[in-house]
Amino acid sequence: MTAIGKVVATELKPATPHQFHFWTATDTSVGIGAIVKVAEGGTGGTGDGGRVVYGVVTEGFAYSDLATPLHDVVGAEGDPTRADEAPTARQQIRYWTAAVLRQTPEEPLQPVPLGQVYVADDADVAQALRMDTFLFSATPTAIPVGLYTSAGRDSPVYLDADFLLGPEAAHLNISGVSGLATKTSAVEFLLASIFAHFPAHKGRVAAVCFNVKGPDLCFLDQPGDLSDEDRRRYERLEVPSEPFQRVRLYAPLKADGVNLNTLRTHPDLVGDVEPLTWGLQEVVDYAEVLLNRDDIDAKADAFIDFLRDRVLGRTFDDGFGTTHRVQTFADLDRFFRAVFDGLEITAGGRSDTWRTHHIATMRKVRNRLLNISTRCKGLVTDDGPSSDLPWNGFEDRTVYVIDIANVDPLGQDLVFARVVSRLREQLERRELGVDAVIVFVDELNKYAPGDGPETYVKKMLLDISERGRYLGLVLFGAEQFRSQVHRRVVGNAGTQVFGRMDMDELATPGYQVLTPATKSKLATLPIGELMIRHPHFTQPIFVRFPKPPVLRGRDGVERFPPAADVPFEDAVVRQLVRLDRRVRPNQVKDLIADREQDDVRRALAAVRRTRPDDVLAYFRKVLGARVEPEALLREHHAVPPLNPISDEPY
Amino acid sequence: MTWWRALVDAGAVPGRGSTRDEVEAGARADLVEENELQTHPIPEPRIPDPVSFLNGIERWSVVAYDGVVQVVNAYVAAAVRRRDATGGLHTTFERSRGFAIAPLDRMTPMVRQALEQSVADVESVPSELVEQPARYLEMIEATVRRARARMERELAEEALDDLAADEWLVIDGLLSRSPDVARHPRALGVIKSHGAQFLEGRGLERALTLPAGYRTSVFAVRGGHTRTEVYSWYLRLWPWEGNDLLYGLLRIEARAHPDTVARASALSAWLWTERAPLATPATRWDRLLYPLHHVEEYLKARAPRDLQQRASRMSRLPRLAS
Ligand SMILES: Nc1ncnc2c1ncn2[C@@H]1O[C@H](COP(=O)(O)OP(=O)(O)OP(=O)(O)O)[C@@H](O)[C@H]1O
Ligand SMILES: [Mg+2]
Numbered sequence: 001m002t003a004i005g006k007v008v009a010t011e012l013k014p015a016t017p018h019q020f021h022f023w024t025a026t027d028t029s030v031g032i033g034a035i036v037k038v039a040e041g042g043t044g045g046t047g048d049g050g051r052v053v054y055g056v057v058t059e060g061f062a063y064s065d066l067a068t069p070l071h072d073v074v075g076a077e078g079d080p081t082r083a084d085e086a087p088t089a090r091q092q093i094r095y096w097t098a099a100v101l102r103q104t105p106e107e108p109l110q111p112v113p114l115g116q117v118y119v120a121d122d123a124d125v126a127q128a129l130r131m132d133t134f135l136f137s138a139t140p141t142a143i144p145v146g147l148y149t150s151a152g153r154d155s156p157v158y159l160d161a162d163f164l165l166g167p168e169a170a171h172l173n174i175s176g177v178s179g180l181a182t183k184t185s186a187v188e189f190l191l192a193s194i195f196a197h198f199p200a201h202k203g204r205v206a207a208v209c210f211n212v213k214g215p216d217l218c219f220l221d222q223p224g225d226l227s228d229e230d231r232r233r234y235e236r237l238e239v240p241s242e243p244f245q246r247v248r249l250y251a252p253l254k255a256d257g258v259n260l261n262t263l264r265t266h267p268d269l270v271g272d273v274e275p276l277t278w279g280l281q282e283v284v285d286y287a288e289v290l291l292n293r294d295d296i297d298a299k300a301d302a303f304i305d306f307l308r309d310r311v312l313g314r315t316f317d318d319g320f321g322t323t324h325r326v327q328t329f330a331d332l333d334r335f336f337r338a339v340f341d342g343l344e345i346t347a348g349g350r351s352d353t354w355r356t357h358h359i360a361t362m363r364k365v366r367n368r369l370l371n372i373s374t375r376c377k378g379l380v381t382d383d384g385p386s387s388d389l390p391w392n393g394f395e396d397r398t399v400y401v402i403d404i405a406n407v408d409p410l411g412q413d414l415v416f417a418r419v420v421s422r423l424r425e426q427l428e429r430r431e432l433g434v435d436a437v438i439v440f441v442d443e444l445n446k447y448a449p450g451d452g453p454e455t456y457v458k459k460m461l462l463d464i465s466e467r468g469r470y471l472g473l474v475l476f477g478a479e480q481f482r483s484q485v486h487r488r489v490v491g492n493a494g495t496q497v498f499g500r501m502d503m504d505e506l507a508t509p510g511y512q513v514l515t516p517a518t519k520s521k522l523a524t525l526p527i528g529e530l531m532i533r534h535p536h537f538t539q540p541i542f543v544r545f546p547k548p549p550v551l552r553g554r555d556g557v558e559r560f561p562p563a564a565d566v567p568f569e570d571a572v573v574r575q576l577v578r579l580d581r582r583v584r585p586n587q588v589k590d591l592i593a594d595r596e597q598d599d600v601r602r603a604l605a606a607v608r609r610t611r612p613d614d615v616l617a618y619f620r621k622v623l624g625a626r627v628e629p630e631a632l633l634r635e636h637h638a639v640p641p642l643n644p645i646s647d648e649p650y
Numbered sequence: 651m652t653w654w655r656a657l658v659d660a661g662a663v664p665g666r667g668s669t670r671d672e673v674e675a676g677a678r679a680d681l682v683e684e685n686e687l688q689t690h691p692i693p694e695p696r697i698p699d700p701v702s703f704l705n706g707i708e709r710w711s712v713v714a715y716d717g718v719v720q721v722v723n724a725y726v727a728a729a730v731r732r733r734d735a736t737g738g739l740h741t742t743f744e745r746s747r748g749f750a751i752a753p754l755d756r757m758t759p760m761v762r763q764a765l766e767q768s769v770a771d772v773e774s775v776p777s778e779l780v781e782q783p784a785r786y787l788e789m790i791e792a793t794v795r796r797a798r799a800r801m802e803r804e805l806a807e808e809a810l811d812d813l814a815a816d817e818w819l820v821i822d823g824l825l826s827r828s829p830d831v832a833r834h835p836r837a838l839g840v841i842k843s844h845g846a847q848f849l850e851g852r853g854l855e856r857a858l859t860l861p862a863g864y865r866t867s868v869f870a871v872r873g874g875h876t877r878t879e880v881y882s883w884y885l886r887l888w889p890w891e892g893n894d895l896l897y898g899l900l901r902i903e904a905r906a907h908p909d910t911v912a913r914a915s916a917l918s919a920w921l922w923t924e925r926a927p928l929a930t931p932a933t934r935w936d937r938l939l940y941p942l943h944h945v946e947e948y949l950k951a952r953a954p955r956d957l958q959q960r961a962s963r964m965s966r967l968p969r970l971a972s
Contacts, residue, residue: 065947067930075926086926087697088941089737 004028005096005117007038018100020055020112023093032057032521033531033542034150035120035128036098040113051105053112054120054128055098056539057150059517064090097515099539101128125155130536134160143197144237145190145532146543156237157543159495161199163535165436169494170469173444174530175482181499182527183478184216187440188548190476193239194438195397203435204396208389208419211403212412212442215263219556220399221247221272223549230546243550246398250276250389252379252407257601258571261378262403263553266560271578275387275608276379276402280329282388282418283372283380284308289417289456290368290410299361306357307365311335319355320346328382329373336366376411381601387608389419391426394433413457416447420460420473427471436472439464444477445484458486465492483508496533498540500525514540568597575604580615591620599623663859669896671845679848679869682881683911687853689864692885695919698818702732702742704806705822705945708798709957710751710790716761719780722751722790724773725957726798727949730809730819731941739944743809745801748954751790753777773797803828810834822942825880825903826871832878832905838917839880839903842937844896848882862889862898865918868911871903881910885918887925888936898936 005024009015020038024030034057040050066072076083100112104127118124125148126132135142135158142158163169172190174183191207198205211217223243226234234241251262253275259265260273283290287304291297310316316324316335320342324335339362343354352359373380389400402419404412420439426432441447441461448461464475465488477493479485483505490496501522505511511519518540522531528547531540551559566574569592573585592600603623612618658664681687706728714721727746731739749771754762756777766772775793779786802823807830809819818836825839826832848871849857857866866884880903888898902921904910921939929935929943 066927071928071930075928082926085923086940087701087737087923088733088739088927088944090927090940091944091947 001118001121003116004030004119005036007112007114007117008095009111009114015112015114017103017109017111019097020053020100021095021097022117023095024117026062026092026094028094029119029151030057030060030094030096031150032060032517035101035125035148035153035541036151037118037120037124037128038112038115039118040115050115051103051110051113053103054101054124055112056101056128056541057096058099058515058539059097061095061097062092063095064092066090101538102130119151119153120155121153122155125153125157129157129541130538131158131160134158134162134536139199139201141199141202143190144193144239146530146545147233147236148541149544150542154236157532157541159532159534160536161194161197161202163494165194165198165202165205165438165474166469166472168469169535171465171475171493172477172495172497173482173485173490173493174476174478174497174499175480175485175501175505176499176525177502178480180525180527181480181501182530182545183497183499184213184442185548185552186497186499186530186545187442187476187478188217188220188550189239189545191399191438191440192244192549193237195244196239198397198436204394204433205436205438206394206396206398206400206434207438207440208400208402208423209440210412210416210419210442211401211405212446213553214405215553215557216405216442217401218249218262218264218403218553219269219551219560220244220401222269222551222556222559224547224551224555226547226549233544233546234549237546241546241549244399246395247272247401248389248398249273249401249403250387251403252276252376252411253381254565255377256565256568256571257378257381257597258568258575258604259565261406263405263557263562264403264560265562267563269560270563270574273403275575276389276415277381277387277605277608278379278418279381280327280332280369280373281312283369283414284312286414286417286421286456287365287369289413290372291365297361297364299358300365303357303361303365306355318342329370329380330382332366333370336362372410372414375408376414379407379411379415381605382598389422390433391422392431392433394426394437396434413447413455416441416457417460420464424464424468424471424473427473434472436474438474438476440476440478442478444489445479445481448477448486448489450484450486461489462486465489469494481505483510494535498522498525498531499529500527568600569593572600572604576607576615576619579607579611583616587616588619591623595623663891665895666893668894671843671896674843674845677848677872678850679871679882681853681867681869682906683868683883683914686867687849687856687869688867689856689860690867690915690918691864692919692922693915695923696916697920697923698816699735700732700814701818701820701941702730702809702813703739703820703822703939703941703945704728704730704802704809705942705949706798706802706805707946707949707953708794709953710794711957712787714761716752716757718783719753719756719777720783720786720790721757721761721765722794723957724749724751724790724794724797725953726794726801727953728798728802728805729945729949730805731945731948732817733941739941739948741948742812743805745805746949746952747771747797747801749773749797751775751793753780756780799827803831806831806837810837820939820942822945824877825905826877829878832880832903835905835907835909837905838921840921840939840942841901841903842899842934844899844901857884858895858899859890860884860886860899862886863922865914868914870906879906880904881906881914883914883918885921887922893936896937900937 005022007020007022013021036055038053120128126135141161143161143164144156145159146157148155148157174186176183209217221243226241231241249272251260251273254261262273264273291300311326313327318338322338326332326335339354404415423437448458464473468474482490503523506519529544531542533540569589573588576583576588603619606622607615607619708726710722710724712720713723725748729741730743732742733739750769751773754774779789806821813819821839823839825837831837864886868881868883870879871882872879882901882903885900885902886898890897924939927940929938929940932938932943
C-alpha cells in the first residue's frame with residue numbers, strides 16, 4: 001500500500017484522540033467522506049508495532065504560500081486576466097481534517113499518531129465502521145445498505161440487523177428534498193436487501209408499506225429499468241436485482257362500493273388488489289382516532305366504551321320501548337334517533353342526560369361516527385368487515401402495501417391506527433406469523449408532526465418508536481424535513497439516513513454537529529448517494545445504492561395506465577371472477593340485473609368474507625333474500641392504551 | 651507639508667527608505683551594445699520551457715567553547731528545481747553538507763579528540779584570529795559562504811551537464827564563479843545586490859533611474875581574479891519612484907557572446923514575467939524571483955531543526971535551568 005498523505009499537527013491544530021489533520025498531493029482521490037487509515041511506525045500501512053487509526057474526512061482546505069490576497073493583485077497588476085500568466089505556480093497544500101472512526105488498540109485512548117495516511121480498502125472499511133463484529137461472527141447480522149465509493153473504492157457497507165430491526169436498537173428515518181433525495185427508492189432497496197439478508201436465526205420478516213403518494217408503491221412486484229452499473233452494484237452487495245416476489249396489495253373501494261380506490265387498476269394487474277373494507281365494529285374500536293384528532297374528551301371516551309360494551313352486536317333496550325341490535329351504521333343511526341326522540345318525548349326535552357351520558361356528548365360521538373361512514377365510503381362499509389389483512393398469517397419476506405393515497409386524511413389515520421395497533425397486538429401475542437414487521441410510513445411529517453395536536457396516530461408512532469424494538473415492530477419513516485417531525489420519533493430511530501438536503505434545513509439546530517464541508521456535500525449530494533448514521537458508525541458515512549429493483553410508481557402508471565371505473569355490474573363481475581375464475585360474467589349480470597345495488601354490495605361482501613368454494617352458487621344464495629349482516633361474534637378489540645405524550649420517554 | 655515636498659515640486663523624484671548593499675569590488679565595465687548606456691523597453695515575453703532554478707542556503711552557529719575557541723556547527727545546501735508545464739517545481743539536483751568548523755591545532759587534545767570522533771566532516775581553520783572573536787566569526791562566516799558557493803558551483807555544473815536541449819538554468823547570484831557555467835549558452839545569473847559598481851556618470855544615472863519594464867544596454871563584466879568574463883545588464887521589475895534607487899532592480903549575467911546582446915531584450919521580457927507570483931513574505935521580494943525563493947524555502951524546510959531558526963530571532967534572555 002502506498003501512503004497518500006501524512007498526519008501533521010501543530011500546537012494550534014494538534015491531533016487529538018477524536019480528530020486529526022493531514023496533507024495530500026494536490027491531485028488526490030481523497031474527498032469529503034473518504035475513509036482513511038493512519039498507521040504508526042511499520043511500513044506499508046500495516047501499523048506493525050504501532051496503533052492504527054481509522055478516520056473519515058470531514059473538512060478540506062487548500063491554500064498557497066500567498067501571504068495576503070493583495071500580493072496576488074500586485075503580481076497581476078490589478079488585472080484578473082493576467083492573474084494566471086505567472087510562470088510558476090505557488091506552493092499549495094491540500095489539507096484535510098478527519099474525524100476518528102476507530103482506534104486499535106482502543107485502550108489507552110490516545111491522540112492520533114503523526115503517521116502516514118492510506119486509503120482504506122474493504123477490510124479497513126469493515127474495521128473502521130466496526131462491521132467486523134457483526135459481519136464475521138458465528139451468527140452474522142449484516143444487511144448491505146450500499147457501497148462506500150469515496151477515494152476510488154467500492155466497498156460494501158452493512159448495517160447490523162440487531163440495531164436496525166431490534167432488539168438492540170431499531171427504526172430508520174430518512175430525510176431529504178423531494179425527488180433528489182431518493183427517500184422512497186432507498187427504502188425500497190433496503191427492504192429488498194433486508195429480505196435477502198435477514199439472518200435465519202432471527203426468524204421471519206415482513207413489511208407493511210402505506211402508500212400515501214400517488215402510485216409510489218403500487219408496482220413493487222414489477223421489474224424496473226436497471227443500468228449495468230446498477231446490476232453490478234447489486235452483485236457487489238449480493239442482493240438479487242429482482243422485484244419483490246411476494247407482494248400483497250390492499251386498497252379501499254371507491255364510494256360506489258365496487259371499484260377499487262387505487263391507481264393500480266390496469267386490467268392486467270387489478271386482479272391482485274384486495275379490497276380493504278371495514279365495518280362499524282372496526283371503526284368504533286378505533287373511535288378515539290376520530291375524536292382525538294382535535295379534542296380529547298373523557299366523556300366521549302366513556303360513551304364510546306358504553307357503546308362498545310353494551311350496544312354493539314347485542315340486544316339492547318333503549319328504555320323508550322325499542323329493542324336494538326346495532327351492527328351497521330344504519331342500525332347505529334336508528335339507535336341514536338330512537339334515543340334522541342325518546343328523550344324529547346318522554347322527558348319533554350327537560351332532561352339532557354341519558355344513562356349518565358350528556359346529550360351533547362352523544363351527539364358529538366354520533367356525528368363523528370356517521371361522518372366517517374360518509375367521508376370514507378368505500379373503506380368503511382355498512383356490512384361489517386369484509387376484507388382485511390391476514391392478521392394471523394403474515395408470510396415471510398412479503399410486502400403488504402396498503403394504498404391509502406386517495407383516502408380522506410381522517411380515513412388515513414383510521415387505517416394507520418388500526419393496522420399498526422393490530423400488528424402490535426399480534427406481535428405481542430406472537431400470532432402474526434412473522435417475527436418482525438417493518439412499517440414504512442412516507443411523509444412522516446404529516447402523521448407525526450413536531451407541532452400541532454397530539455393525535456392518536458402521533459402517540460401511536462411515538463409508542464412504536466419507543467417500544468417497538470422489543471416487539472419486532474420497526475418503523476421506517478421518510479420525510480422531507482426532519483425538523484418538522486416529532487423530535488422523539490426521529491430521535492429514537494437507531495439508523496438515520498440523509499439524501500440531498502435543503503440548505504435551510506441544514507441550518508436548523510439538528511445539524512450543528514456536521515462540519516460546513518459535510519453540510520455542503522449533503523446540500524449537493526447526487527441522486528443515489530446517501531449519508532448514513534448507524535449505532536456502530538461513530539461518524540456519518542456516505543454510500544451509494546443502486547436504483548430499486550422495482551417499477552417506479554410514475555413509470556408504472558405509464559406502462560399500466562389505470563383503467564377507467566367500470567360500470568357497476570362489470571365491477572361486481574370482476575370481483576367475483578377474482579375469487580373464482582369459473583364465474584361466467586353473463587350469469588352474474590343476469591342475477592343482479594333487477595336488484596338493489598345495496599343488496600348486491602352486501603352479497604358481495606358476504607362472499608368476500610366467506611370465501612366459499614363455489615362462489616357463484618353462494619352469491620346466488622345470499623342474494624336470494626335480504627342479507628343479514630353476519631352476527632358479530634368476535635370479541636371486540638379495545639384500543640390498547642397509550643401513554644400520553646410527554647417529554648419523558650417513560 | 652514636509653520640506654522635501656518642495657524638492658519634489660522642483661523636479662526631484664519622491665523616495666522612501668533605502669537599500670544598503672554590502673560594498674563589493676567592481677571593475678569598470680565596457681559597453682558591448684551601443685556606445686553609450688541606453689534604456690530599452692522590453693518586448694512581449696516568451697517564457698522558455700522548461701526552466702530550472704538553482705539556489706542555496708547556509709546556516710551556522712557556535713555550539714561549544716574550548717576555552718576561547720569557538721566551535722561552529724555549519725550547514726550548507728543547494729538544490730535545482732525544474733519547472734514543469736503546470737508551473738510546479740520539482741527537485742532534480744540536491745546536495746547538503748553538515749560540518750563542524752574549528753581551529754583544530756588550538757584545541758585541547760581531549761576536546762579535539764571528541765570533536766574528531768563525533769563529527770565525520772570537520773573543516774579546520776587557521777588559529778590566528780581565535781583571540782579576536784569578532785574577526786574570527788567574520789572568518790567563519792566567509793568559510794561557510796565559500797562552502798556554499800562551492801556547492802552551488804558544483805551543482806550548477808552538474809545541472810548544466812544534464813540540461814535538456816532548450817532548457818535554461820537560472821542561478822541566484824553570480825554566473826561568473828565557474829568558467830563552465832559562465833560560458834554556458836543557457837545559463838543566467840540573477841543578482842539582486844548592487845554593492846559592486848560597474849558604471850559611472852550618465853550611464854550610471856540611467857541605470858539607477860531605469861523605469862520599470864526597461865533594461866539597460868549590455869556591458870561586459872570582468873570580475874575578480876578567478877572570474878570569467880560575462881555580459882551583464884540591468885532590468886527593473888517594479889517602479890522605484892517612491893521607494894529607492896535599487897528597488898526592483900536586477901542585474902542579469904549571461905555568457906560573453908554576441909548572442910547575449912541579441913537576446914537581452916527577449917530574456918529581459920521573460921524574467922519580467924517572473925515578477926509574479928510575488929516572493930512575499932521575503933523582505934527583498936521586489937528583486938527575488940518566486941521560483942528562486944521557492945527553492946530557498948524548500949531547502950530551509952529540509953535543513954536540520956537545530957539550525958533552522960535564525961540567531962537573530964532567538965531570545966537573548968538568560969536561559970533558566972530546568
Ligand atoms: N440509486 C439510484 N440511482 C439513480 N437514480 C435513482 C436512484 N434511486 C432513485 N433514483 C431516482 O431518483 C428519483 C427520485 O427518487 P424518489 O422518488 O425515491 O425520491 P423521494 O425522495 O422519495 O422523493 P419525494 O420526496 O418526492 O417522495 C427517481 O426518479 C428515481 O428513479
Ligand atoms: Mg418519495
